[in-house]
Amino acid sequence: MRKKDATILIADDDDDILFSARISLKKYFSEIITTNNPKKIGNYLTEKTIDVVLLDMNYRIGFEDGKEGLYWLKHVKEISPETTVILMTAFGSVNLAVNAIKKGATDFILKPWNTEKLYGIVNAGVELSRSKRKNTQLETVQKLNDKDFHNKTEHIIGKSEAMQSALNLAQKVAPTDANILILGENGTGKYVFAKEIHLQSERRNHPFIHVDLGSLNENLFESELFGYAKGAFTDAQKDTIGRFELAKGGTIFLDEIGNLPLHLQAKLLTVVQNRKVTRLGEGNERAIDVRIICATNADIHKMVDEQSFRQDLLFRINTIELNLPPLRERIGDITLLADHFLKKLNLKYRKSIEGFSNTALSALKKYHWPGNIREIEHIVERAVIITDNIQIEPEDLHFSTKKIDVSLTDNLNLEDTEKLLIEQALKKHQGNISRAAKDLGLTRAALYRRIEKHQL
CATH class of the missing domain: 1.10.10.60 (Homeodomain-like)
Known part of the structure; x- marks a missing residue:
């Protein structure tokens, strides 16, 4: 029988019970942790994802009221609400166990136990725990209103040498867990590349969480990225997970990282380096399993020289550095992009424009494209809306008239x-x-x- 990939924590003051439970469960589950000191439960819960806690009701000789078990049950639920708690109790304490279930425990098992029954209860607890985590994750993702989270990413279009080089590198690094830094001007497709890397990775079935650091208020940085505990500040009505925890198993995309102030760079460095977050208002560190992709349009290496960006953070985030070329350096792709957006916008506006005239294509290729791909889509969209022709003509194209002095x-x-x-x-x-x-x-x-x- 193949072991299920799950982590079970057993807490009991009797070493014989710990040994027996470990022997009974180790052939079914990948990791079994035991402790005779309930004070260590919190550390285990924050260091890794615990699917099930098997919890004894009493820890002191002569005390059989179960109050300690109820205390540690509450402790587990506060730190990790999705973890399933199964109580271990003697026959005479069944009423205590039933009371504990009302307070958040999932089930109980009597000592001494039947191995098959123990496995059945614990296995059901593992499935329940995972179901809760999945639901919590999906609910929070929906609240973020990331409308294209479940949609297929925009196509990456380009046959130019510069674009093919970027695509080849992206395809090589996608299956790995290497941290990636995507560099490029505004509108060159950094978000599209980040999501494509995620979709080609082993994490594709887990969340892709986009965080625009440039638009994130400094005062909200920690609560948004790391989460917060109930009562951490005035409006903190309940425990809330941050974007790093939300991306569990998947990818977090930190956009506009060049805009992050130095004092916040230090906080981010700690998380990237240790792979642990501490929610605002809590003292416990929580392990995170995420792939980190960052992006910026800034000259980040120059910023390091100017000491406005931490060199140690740059070393951590750019295991692989991916440079996206501006549109003016991939003129051969302009026709491909224009045709792609025309087809897409014809559907959107229910039009049947056949294409671009030669003079219109020539005008597109001569333009300097300060806004890159985002700008060409905007220009084509405007042309589709206003034109009465079967082809887009130069007069339908509205280029920016700004000039640099x-x-x-x-x-x-x-x-x-x-x-x-x-x-x-x-x-x-x-x-x-x-x-x-x-x-x-x-x-x-x-x-x-x-x-x-x-x-x-």
Whole structure:
């Protein structure tokens, strides 16, 4: 009989009982942990996922009232509500066991036990525990309102050498658990690559949790990522798991990591390094099993040189570094992308536009694409909406008219250029954030972050 991959914790002050229970269960389950000290239960629960706790009702000679068992039952439920608790008791304490079930225990077994019955009760407890964890995870994911969580990712399109190189690397690293750092300008497809890596990994059937660190309020960083205990702050009405725990077994995608302040980088480093989180308001560390993918549009190596990004954190997150090329460096892919978005948007708007005229394709290839793939989709969508032709013509294409005044800067590095473009977009649209963001090929949230970053 093949062992079930499950962890069982047995707590009893009688070493003979521990030995007997271990011998009875070790041939059925992959890991059996025993302890004669109930004070260690909390440590085991936070170090790893315990499916079932077999818990004795009494731990002191001469005390048979079961109060200690009820105390430790409550302790288990506070730390790990999804863990199944099965009580071990003598025949004369059945009433105590029934009372304990009312307080959260799942079942009880009498000493001495029949091995087959013990296995049956524990096995049922394992399945119950896993069902609870799965339901908790799914409920929380739905609350995050990540609408495309269960949807197939957008296709990765590109035949250019630069794009094929990025795709080949992604395919090589996807089956591993290596930490990945995806670098690229805004709109180059960092999210799409991260999700594709997840879908090609062994973790594909587990959650993919996206966290936009750039838009996350600093004061909410710990509670959102690490979770919090009931009463940790004014509005903490119940224990809540954070994004790291929510991604259990799957992938957490930390987007815009370059925007993370130094003091929060230190907190993240501890978690990435130790693979443990501590919920806000708790003292217990909880082990996490997640694959970490990070992304940024910033020159993160330059940030390390400038001491605005921790070098030790960079070492931890970029076991594999994946660079996505900007659209201006993959001109050969523009026709493929434009055709893909046209087909998609024809369906969305119930149109039957046949394609692009040669002059329209030429205009698309000559444009500099500061917003990359996100911008080409926006431009094609606008053209599909406004055109009355069977083909998209140059007059249907609305390109950004912003121009960089070279005289304003001597070096034209990415940071200077980004600041100039934002300033000109805001000036052009008289401070209207929504219009400026569209012109730049950004979301409103992304533009707000860059306004704050450049102190505009």
